[in-house]
Amino acid sequence: MTAILSRRAVLGGGALLVSFSLLPPRLAAQGAGDAAAGLPGSLARTPMLDAWIRIAGDGKITVFTGKAELGQGLMTALIQIAAEELVVMPQAITLVTADTARTPNEGYTAGSHSMQDSGTAIRHAAAQARVLLIGAAAARLKLPAEQLHADKGLIISDDGRHIGYGDLVGDQLLHVRAEPQSTFVDPTLYRLIGTPMPRVDIPAKVTGGAAFVHDLRLPNMAHGRVVLPPSYRATLRQVESSAAEHLPGVLKIVRDGSYLAVIAEREHQAVMAMRTLAAAAIWDEKPDLPDPASLFETLAALPAEQVKVRDDAVEMPPGTRVVGARYRRAYQMHGAIGPSCAVGQFANGMLTVWTHSQGVYPLRGALAQLTGLEPDKVRVIQMQGSGCYGHNGADDAAADAALLAMALPGRAVRVQWMREQEHTWEPYGSAMLTEMRAALDSDHRIVAWEYRVRSMTHATRPDGKAGNLVAAWHRARPIPQPAPRPIPLPEGGGDRNAAPLYTIPKARIIYDFVPAMPLRVSALRALGAYMNIFSIESFMDELAQVAGADPVDFRLKHLDDRRAREVVDKAATRFAWSAFDRRYGSGRGFGFAQYKNLAAYLAVAVEVAVNHESGHVRLVRAVAAVDSGEAVNPDGIKNQIEGGILQAASWTLYESVGFDRTRITSRDWSSYPILRFPAVPDSIEVAVIDRPGSPFLGTGEAAQGPAAAAIANAIADAAGVRLRDLPITAAQVKAAIGV
Amino acid sequence: MITLTVNGASHRLDIDPATPLLYALRGELGLNGAKFGCGLGQCGACTVLVDGEPVYSCLVPVAALQGRPIKTVEGLGTADKPGPLQQAFIDEQAAQCGYCIAGMIMRAEALLDRNPAPSDDEIRAGMAANLCRCGTHLRIIRAIRRASEALQKAAAAAKPQARR
Numbered sequence: 007m008t009a010i011l012s013r014r015a016v017l018g019g020g021a022l023l024v025s026f027s028l029l030p031p032r033l034a035a036q037g038a039g040d041a042a043a044g045l046p047g048s049l050a051r052t053p054m055l056d057a058w059i060r061i062a063g064d065g066k067i068t069v070f071t072g073k074a075e076l077g078q079g080l081m082t083a084l085i086q087i088a089a090e091e092l093v094v095m096p097q098a099i100t101l102v103t104a105d106t107a108r109t110p111n112e113g114y115t116a117g118s119h120s121m122q123d124s125g126t127a128i129r130h131a132a133a134q135a136r137v138l139l140i141g142a143a144a145a146r147l148k149l150p151a152e153q154l155h156a157d158k159g160l161i162i163s164d165d166g167r168h169i170g171y172g173d174l175v176g177d178q179l180l181h182v183r184a185e186p187q188s189t190f191v192d193p194t195l196y197r198l199i200g201t202p203m204p205r206v207d208i209p210a211k212v213t214g215g216a217a218f219v220h221d222l223r224l225p226n227m228a229h230g231r232v233v234l235p236p237s238y239r240a241t242l243r244q245v246e247s248s249a250a251e252h253l254p255g256v257l258k259i260v261r262d263g264s265y266l267a268v269i270a271e272r273e274h275q276a277v278m279a280m281r282t283l284a285a286a287a288i289w290d291e292k293p294d295l296p297d298p299a300s301l302f303e304t305l306a307a308l309p310a311e312q313v314k315v316r317d318d319a320v321e322m323p324p325g326t327r328v329v330g331a332r333y334r335r336a337y338q339m340h341g342a343i344g345p346s347c348a349v350g351q352f353a354n355g356m357l358t359v360w361t362h363s364q365g366v367y368p369l370r371g372a373l374a375q376l377t378g379l380e381p382d383k384v385r386v387i388q389m390q391g392s393g394c395y396g397h398n399g400a401d402d403a404a405a406d407a408a409l410l411a412m413a414l415p416g417r418a419v420r421v422q423w424m425r426e427q428e429h430t431w432e433p434y435g436s437a438m439l440t441e442m443r444a445a446l447d448s449d450h451r452i453v454a455w456e457y458r459v460r461s462m463t464h465a466t467r468p469d470g471k472a473g474n475l476v477a478a479w480h481r482a483r484p485i486p487q488p489a490p491r492p493i494p495l496p497e498g499g500g501d502r503n504a505a506p507l508y509t510i511p512k513a514r515i516i517y518d519f520v521p522a523m524p525l526r527v528s529a530l531r532a533l534g535a536y537m538n539i540f541s542i543e544s545f546m547d548e549l550a551q552v553a554g555a556d557p558v559d560f561r562l563k564h565l566d567d568r569r570a571r572e573v574v575d576k577a578a579t580r581f582a583w584s585a586f587d588r589r590y591g592s593g594r595g596f597g598f599a600q601y602k603n604l605a606a607y608l609a610v611a612v613e614v615a616v617n618h619e620s621g622h623v624r625l626v627r628a629v630a631a632v633d634s635g636e637a638v639n640p641d642g643i644k645n646q647i648e649g650g651i652l653q654a655a656s657w658t659l660y661e662s663v664g665f666d667r668t669r670i671t672s673r674d675w676s677s678y679p680i681l682r683f684p685a686v687p688d689s690i691e692v693a694v695i696d697r698p699g700s701p702f703l704g705t706g707e708a709a710q711g712p713a714a715a716a717i718a719n720a721i722a723d724a725a726g727v728r729l730r731d732l733p734i735t736a737a738q739v740k741a742a743i744g745v
Numbered sequence: 746m747i748t749l750t751v752n753g754a755s756h757r758l759d760i761d762p763a764t765p766l767l768y769a770l771r772g773e774l775g776l777n778g779a780k781f782g783c784g785l786g787q788c789g790a791c792t793v794l795v796d797g798e799p800v801y802s803c804l805v806p807v808a809a810l811q812g813r814p815i816k817t818v819e820g821l822g823t824a825d826k827p828g829p830l831q832q833a834f835i836d837e838q839a840a841q842c843g844y845c846i847a848g849m850i851m852r853a854e855a856l857l858d859r860n861p862a863p864s865d866d867e868i869r870a871g872m873a874a875n876l877c878r879c880g881t882h883l884r885i886i887r888a889i890r891r892a893s894e895a896l897q898k899a900a901a902a903a904k905p906q907a908r909r
Binding site: 345 | 823841
């Protein structure tokens with residue numbers, strides 16, 4: 007890594023290059039990469055450069071990522087990174103996303119990891135490819151590398167000669183192991199990184215292009231629909247299927263134990279046949295769900311495995327003021343606007359599945375187990391889907407497409423779940439309980455802290471196991487769901503962000519991991535961090551109130567991390583926190599966290615209006631400051647934070663999965679209301695603190711917890727009552743105010 | 746046979762007259778814009794215009810639509826030549842996953858047709874029927890405002906020419 011670009015490098019002006027590793031020490035320590043290989047990001051798992059970047063003889067550049075576009079703007083950011091380091095226009099790059107036949111295995115697109123894992127790998131690979139191209143040109147032209155530079159697909163010499171990338175690359179040039187260190191383009195010379203490049207996926211989405219797996223139309227494609235049981239553990243006693251069989255267009259009824267589905271020529275024919283079949287099916291059901299009226303008592307009583315997050319010997323010292331509080335969170339759902347969809351095709355012994363899953367490789371393993379095929383006979387290709395906020399029904403629809411494709415060999419079969427199926431069968435975000443106590447000394451400083459969080463799992467993704475797919479539970483030979491395991495720290499699941507970033511001398515933080523799953527649960531955006539940050543940040547306000555301190559000052563008093571202080575300060579300043587005009591019914595609230603204590607820093611200040619008659623709360627405005635490290639696409643970050651705040655507002659004010667002793671009762675948007683246009687705030691301002699040259703810090707989930715807490719704190723400020731149960735519904739507010 | 750007039754073109758379709766329009770648009774005509782969201786008229790992802798009015802295409806059967814002009818997002822422009830509302834959505838980067846967006850654009854099209862210069866409150870009320878789960882609402886409102894301004898500017902510029 008010695009090549010130095012000439013002064014006349016495209017980059018215009020001096021071409022200083024900086025050399026450093028983008029892998030922060032704590033990521034290395036947590037095993038995010040292969041420490042032995044010492045390679046940054048996902049290069050640790052897939053070290054060959056040509057697994058990431060290929061250049062054809064005609065100069066065409068293809069970049070491969072094992073991550074998926076979920077509408078978070080990943081493709082655009084990765085193209086920016088690759089084009090920057092390869093010194094080409096973004097249009098020169100074709101990006102291939104997650105596909106088991108083509109791309110590296112980068113696990114799941116989850117946990118706000120994509121920029122850290124894939125962005126880092128692609129950046130290093132592109133930078134190293136550029137250096138190799140320059141080296142090859144130097145050998146060809148018999149010039150020192152210092153006299154060459156890269157510019158828009160050409161390596162150009164100081165004396166004016168040039169060779170195209172495609173002429174230099176051959177078969178072997180990029181077929182080399184990545185080095186741990188790269189020579190990056192100097193941040194002061196960036197053309198693309200740090201600019202709000204328009205998203206590459208938006209034009210198709212606003213003009214009716216084929217943007218989603220839902221829009222995939224293969225030749226001679228049939229349509230499948232599944233009849234899901236009316237409740238989790240219902241079994242199919244009998245079904246008289248002849249009426250459905252004789253409907254127009256019906257190709258096949260598939261029954262395997264309690265697994266019931268139909269395939270038809272046209273989509274609406276499949277829907278009609280599915281309805282007919284559902285009406286004819288007789289199920290045996292048991293009232294085996296918890297009593298919703300005593301859900302939290304049930305949760306508190308379930309057996310739990312203890313995970314110690316921090317285990318200082320904590321005593322509440324004499325002479326201190328001890329404050330305590332308990333918080334609760336209902337089950338909440340992803341609720342993508344489009345129900346899950348997939349297309350399967352089984353031909354010549356090979357199964358291909360197109361899916362909006364977050365993890366093509368882990369899904370491939372699960373599908374292989376489900377179908378009995380060898381994994382190398384299963385190809386999983388990711389395409390975009392409707393809103394992905396974690397583990398929703400995508401993998402289950404993929405399993406349905408696989409099974410129905412194998413029931414109709416040769417033909418492609420498209421399956422989409424119905425609205426009530428998505429609502430009642432997707433894995434929810436777990437109900438949770440938190441309890442805390444803290445002691446304040448005479449200087450209003452926190453000297454002791456006890457925190458306990460209780461939750462069911464946040465991780466039942468496919469992980470190569472068929473038992474994590476709904477279809478596997480219903481077949482004649484069922485595969486039960488594997489016992490869940492807690493996600494280890496520092497990422498954590500239910501204990502994600504259970505440890506505050508605040509400086510607290512003594513703390514005992516315990517996670518009670520409940521393996522039972524009366525309702526199906528898994529990863530919903532931010533996992534436990536949403537509830538933990540809501541609890542901690544609500545409690546910080548409760549402590550500030552006892553201390554008689556301003557909530558922002560009180561936080562800063564306990565924050566030593568420089569970057570944390572900066573986002574807090576910026577959000578407060580931009581909001582005009584100190585100058586807040588508290589009219590009747592209005593209140594201000596603040597929330598802060600560093601996501602997972604290792605990703606993006608985010609602080610947010612909000613204003614709410616509380617209607618004292620109805621209890622209705624409206625988020626009026628929000629001002630956030632975010633530090634995502636080096637900001638590749640600032641507008642992409644803003645879009646994620648704006649969306650995160652609005653989604654968190656919806657969760658926090660409205661959302662709770664309803665159920666009775668037998669069934670889920672939140673079956674549609676009337677029984678699971680979410681935020682609508684008339685209730686959205688007047689404005690959301692997001693200040694992006696850019697750190698050129700710093701590691702990327704995952705951002706997609708950073709807003710969820712702080713926004714929830716800020717809203718709760720603003721309600722307390724406006725209404726004078728502290729509400730600790732999520733969602734903070736109008737009924738709860740009205741009851742608390744007591745008008 | 747059912748005759749549908751979609752984006753100005755006439756199509757004779759051999760389908761069950763009870764088929765909701767959405768399935769005819771997607772399945773028979775190969776159009777992607779209108780999306781299945783709920784099948785219940787609760788989310789607006791399937792919104793298209795019939796006689797210039799927004800309808801839930803997941804509910805209305807094709808039998809009711811013979812000879813009535815149907816407009817979908819494909820009728821407003823293309824990725825190479827986007828219409829004013831589509832351009833405004835691109836300019837404001839008003840999408841995350843984008844699944845709801847075609848329905849949003851069609852409802853906004855009807856709104857601007859009725860009220861070329863809506864206030865923000867009128868936009869909120871006009872868009873209330875459509876759900877977005879990614880939280881792109883504020884960008885959508887900005888895009889509609891931007892399109893409204895662009896259309897008014899274009900109308901003002903066109904007026905003197907029309908008189909000539």
